[in-house]
Amino acid sequence: MAASREDRVIYLDNAATTPCDPRVVEAMLPYFTEHFGNTGSRNHRYGWEAEAAVDTAREQVAALLGADEKEIIFTSGATESNNLAIKGVAYMYEKAPAGSGACRGHIITTSIEHKAVLDPCKRLQKEGFEVTFLDPPADGVFTAAMVEAAIRPDTILVSMMWANNEIGTINEVPQIGALCHARDIIFHTDATQWAGKMPVDVERDCIDLLSLSGHKLYGPKGIGALYVRRRKPRVRLQALVDGGGQERGYRSGTLNVTGIVGLGKAAALAKAEMDAEGQRLLALRKRLESMVTSQLDHCAVNGHADKRLPHIANISFGFVEGESLMMACKELAVSSGSACTSASLEPSYVLKGLGVGDELAHSSLRLSMGRFTKDSDIDAAVASIVKAVRKLRELSPLYDMHNEGIDLSKVEWGHH
Numbered sequence: 233m234a235a236s237r238e239d240r241v242i243y244l245d246n247a248a249t250t251p252c253d254p255r256v257v258e259a260m261l262p263y264f265t266e267h268f269g270n271t272g273s274r275n276h277r278y279g280w281e282a283e284a285a286v287d288t289a290r291e292q293v294a295a296l297l298g299a300d301e302k303e304i305i306f307t308s309g310a311t312e313s314n315n316l317a318i319k320g321v322a323y324m325y326e327k328a329p330a331g332s333g334a335c336r337g338h339i340i341t342t343s344i345e346h347k348a349v350l351d352p353c354k355r356l357q358k359e360g361f362e363v364t365f366l367d368p369p370a371d372g373v374f375t376a377a378m379v380e381a382a383i384r385p386d387t388i389l390v391s392m393m394w395a396n397n398e399i400g401t402i403n404e405v406p407q408i409g410a411l412c413h414a415r416d417i418i419f420h421t422d423a424t425q426w427a428g429k430m431p432v433d434v435e436r437d438c439i440d441l442l443s444l445s446g447h448k449l450y451g452p453k454g455i456g457a458l459y460v461r462r463r464k465p466r467v468r469l470q471a472l473v474d475g476g477g478q479e480r481g482y483r484s485g486t487l488n489v490t491g492i493v494g495l496g497k498a499a500a501l502a503k504a505e506m507d508a509e510g511q512r513l514l515a516l517r518k519r520l521e522s523m524v525t526s527q528l529d530h531c532a533v534n535g536h537a538d539k540r541l542p543h544i545a546n547i548s549f550g551f552v553e554g555e556s557l558m559m560a561c562k563e564l565a566v567s568s569g570s571a572c573t574s575a576s577l578e579p580s581y582v583l584k585g586l587g588v589g590d591e592l593a594h595s596s597l598r599l600s601m602g603r604f605t606k607d608s609d610i611d612a613a614v615a616s617i618v619k620a621v622r623k624l625r626e627l628s629p630l631y632d633m634h635n636e637g638i639d640l641s642k643v644e645w646g647h648h
């Protein structure tokens with residue numbers, strides 16, 4: 233049942249997922265019923281119609297990235313794209329066979345990637361590859377110099393997210409790409425939070441493999457893409473899913489035509505509207521951050537001051553607990569510092585990685601704006617957060633003690 237106006241929850245969790253743009257849904261609808269063919273049906277009209285639609289979508293996704301349409305592999309989302317890129321490269325370019333006892337190859341990534349990169353890397357580690365997980369500096373931004381210092385003669389792959397999903401920090405991806413190209417190392421970027429929001433040119437940015445996901449750019453869930461460079465260098469992958477040989481053999485299975493049409497349309501819209509939308513979102517984010525920090529003491533915006541995505545704000549609020557804050561702002565759909573990790577209330581490994589203490593990592597909110605966020609949503613969200621933080625602090629003995637000038641770090645707490 234649709235929520236009434238009064239109990240409408242303001243959606244500020246666009247980094248978790250975005251609603252489908254109605255223009256995307258409209259483009260998809262005929263492919264469920266009228267044009268329902270299988271692209272593999274080469275001998276009748278239904279198949280040809282489906283294939284033509286997939287060709288168009290492939291061109292649209294390629295255009296978003298400055299790529300050739302032959303370089304786009306459709307997958308089920310960024311998790312699958314990351315797995316295919318990382319494991320696919322590792323198995324194809326290994327330096328020593330499994331079970332030989334020798335290092336099968338060295339991979340460089342970071343300790344604050346999404347689990348969809350961390351976990352494939354950890355699996356490869358168990359299988360005999362060596363992985364360097366670079367720790368972030370306090371501002372969260374990885375530079376080419378940091379990667380350069382970790383390169384070894386047997387490094388086969390660097391996988392670095394373009395922008396972080398929790399704090400929105402932007403890494404030096406084009407510089408890291410150039411470094412990898414100069415050293416003949418394959419470079420993969422998880423661009424799930426970047427693609428469709430910020431410009432990509434795989435040639436200029438020296439990218440060999442790039443993952444993206446439909447549901448982060450106003451397309452449907454369960455569809456994504458992997459860009460695979462075909463020349464200079466030609467990147468080869470070992471397939472993870474075997475079968476009918478679709479997607480140039482890299483990803484077997486009947487194509488999700490409706491999803492692909494939706495992703496294509498979403499990519500075309502994102503490309504056309506990116507500049508204006510980016511500026512609008514940046515203004516919204518800056519307004520949100522400055523309104524919150526000017527009305528509340530003891531709060532800090534996490535991540536680099538400027539090298540951050542326009543639409544993600546991550547703020548720590550001293551003397552409150554993130555989960556209680558979320559409970560106190562039920563009219564807001566936001567994410568706490570622990571939401572992405574699991575149902576357990578472990579503080580975010582990303583914030584901890586940046587050196588944010590457990591206390592503050594627990595008291596953080598991620599607010600992420602999107603295409604359908606209005607100015608009035610920001611005003612309402614700020615009002616609700618400010619009110620909730622003040623109320624929770626009124627109940628906080630720690631905040632009282634702090635205001636009385638007691639140095640909490642020196643207090644000896646009883647151990648029972």
Ligand code: PMP
Nearest residue numbers: 309310311346348397422424445
């Ligand atoms: N990488 C990043 C950076 C993400 O933010 C996400 C989604 N939270 C993923 C990968 C996984 O994407 P998908 O849901 O399409 O598998």
